[in-house]
Amino acid sequence: MKRRMRTAILALLLPGALNAQQTVAPTTQEPVGPVRGDNVAEYNIVNSIELGDRFAAIGGNLDSYKSQVNFGNGIRLLGSFFSMNSRDGHGKYFDEIVLTTQGLGNDPYESAILRVDKNRLYRFDMHWRLNDYYNPGLASAGQSGGNFRNTRYTAQDDDLTLFPDSKYKFFLGYSRGVQAGPEITNVGGFIAAVPTGAADSETAGLTSLRDARNEYRVGSEFQLLGVRVNWMHGWEDFKEDFFVPANANGDGAPAQQTNPYHGTSPYWRVGLFMDKKWFSVNGRFTYSDARRAYVSEQSGFLGGAPQLLQVVTRGTGHRPEATGNLTFSIFLGPKLTFTNSTALYNVRTDGNSEFLQLNNGTGQFVTQNFLFLGIRTVSNQADLDYRVRKWLEFYGGYHYSDRYMRNILDPSLPTFYQTSILNAGVFGARIRPIEPLTVVLSTEVGRANQPFTPKSDKNYQALGARLQYKKKSLLFSAYANSNYNNNSVTFTAYSSHARTYGANWTWSPLRWLSFNADYSKMHLDSLGGLAFFEGGDSPVSGYSLYISNLHTGNLGARFALGKRADLYIGYSHVQDTGDGRSNAQGSGFGTDVPEFQAAQTFPMKFLSPVGRFSVKINNRVRWNVGYQYYGYHEDFFTGQTFTPDQAYRAQTGYTSLLFSF
């Protein structure tokens, strides 16, 4: 019995554990402690804690490593799990507590998830996460931009549901997100008259950024005349402050800038739904009004001006937005379903703004109107689903959308109107010729008469096929998708061809052995018209042809070595082979400007082998050790003299104790 249970547990854990493990730690899913937990009074407790030390040795471009991986050195709580369940479902204050954490203390990516539940009375969920975000400007393909940012983003969602199993539920929620840290960004060294900005000149400055949002929610759900009603009212408050001290960038353009930018977005949401034997109907109606108020103040001897300048821009804006969705389904017998879904979207942006410039007592005052942008979209989808046999099902549908847009750039200019109508048809099939095999086919063909940009969908088609074979411990799946879009106009053309192929294979042939492998190829070729200046008086016209052939593969294998040890080895490889050229200049198709030639493809490599060994010391303690290598390389730019070298090699690893008490 004991052996069978161990087999069952391993069979359950192994396939999950071998799925492409992207980071070497924490040591997920290795069992520690009694499988069934410990009984304490009327509760059962299961717990595990993994305390470990990471190390990282980086060669090459540290900034690239920080922006892509960012694991550092030091001790941290790599992971933990705690659950407490009442054994009879009648706990005094709670029936379940589940707490999981990851990376607390020192990792760049941390999370904690808590659930507290008392049957039929309440349910509380909390999800906290931290993302240590670092970006050294735009740092690929030989570019290094000026928009540095190094912030820590923390977010927390709290949701309390009262009477979760009752017909009358109540919801309370609170979410908070804070992003804070230094950034180098464009703050405007010169100040020019708004709105033209034609003579404006910019310079980078160091700012201390802080964005904070707080969202409060209250709602309930109940039944009224046979219809389930769910409503929610929320407020999201937003606040951004940054401060640039005088002469922060030390470039001879002493300026000080503050920019408090605050606002709130109250919203209402009402959902109605009813699900009966032969029909279902549901609707979702929302209204929100994003409001923002801002003051931006700059002062100093700007741009070498002899006088002290002080500039204040201030304003308030609002964007009311109303949406509605109504969906109606009729189940015409067990085989045929008709669904019609209608959606309405209506939004406008409006507000007022002022620009005030003081020059040693001489004032200039300009009132600046918000750029008015109104969008109204009505769309409808009618779909029919027909199950011919148990193993064969078809669906098809017609989608129509009408988008009307109104735009006022300036009251002195005419108002611009635009209507875009999209007609699309969808068709698909699900075939299950034998029990373990499922094939899914899908097609969408669409035509839009007024795409907003040259890259927008105009004449497009999306084809997809997916195959899955699942039998016992073997899972094999393969897929092929293509997305083509053609958007031709009088003087230029835009066409984009994206094709993706891939396969995934997971197999656990023996109790102690399991494999995973997947491969994917993503092809993109995108042809578009270009017009630009390269120093002369006349713009240059040409074409850009961007080609990407991106291959990704993951391999993983896991071995249970006897009863005590587990070994996992894996390898992840990402490589863009570009358009096949061997140097940055290529064949000269389209425009022969070297800078364009170099930017038309981006061959690169990103690879990461990983290995992890875990051994059971006793029933309550495991020791783990792991190693992961990261290597990043840009073919045309690594090792070049005049372009930033973004390549790096990182040896990372960890050792930890996973224990239960």
Place this chain on the structure above:
Amino acid sequence: MAYAPKHLARIMKSGTAAFLFPVLFAALPALAQKDAPSGFVGGEPCKTCHADVWSKFYKNPHYKSVASGKETAENTGCESCHGPGGAHVAAHGGKATIVAFSQLEPTKVLDACLRCHGETLARANIRHSSHTQAGVVCTNCHSIHKSPAPRFLLADKQPEVCYGCHADVRSQFSMPFKHRVNEGALACTDCHNPHGAFQPTWRNGERPRMMNQVIAAEEPCLKCHEEKRGPFVFEHPPVRIEGCEMCHYPHGSANSRLLRRPVVFTMCLECHNGAPGFSRTGQGDPVPFQFHNLRSPIFQNCTNCHSHIHGSNTDAFFLK
């Protein structure tokens, strides 16, 4: 004989009771049958053969139907999902004698689960979702008896459940630049509703589908990237009209900042090429001014200067 009103009332009560008692007595078997419909045997016999399931069932959210002690037989424990177990017990097991989910058609699985879980707005569109159309229903992602996940009875950790079918998405999250889903800082359901979303109201009402909507009906990107919500005095219209994915890959990219092109100016110029018929005016997006010598490195990263490209309150050209 004259009766006082209180006597009358007493006789009426006793008479009524005398009349009702036999009726109720006769109806009791029928009422009892309603409480325990034919074929239901309760959970006790199940424990004999399925001890491994039962022994940890108290940790399962479905256990509350047992703990309650107030539910009817068809809403309690094993039989609430697997149907009456009488025939199964009599036959000493067998998948043909009970509702076995591994044998059910996808729509039947949905019917079984939605009997209790259908009354939630988040699942209002599940019957005609892309998942259901592809035959992916509850038991494809949820493991009711053997879930290794701490919440929602998922069959695995959340991204792994999704990657099982969406291997192409797994590849995207393997890229050097990506949202930190594999690292645990984000989850697929932060942006997607796997149970079927409402028809999107952004773009032209078309793809992508299965998306969560935040603050009423906005793209989920704005849940975290709140500072890009606006409204701004000067909006960059494609952000509002076409959405974030016009310039960014939402999952992962070989290019920094999840951009669709490795070098910024090529991406911007694909729209800003003056081609007539496009943009808000219909006259095409303007070609950059003459002083933008695209051969100079300073002009190749457009966002070096146009740093507030998502919208600005002070500059029509998104310079600050």
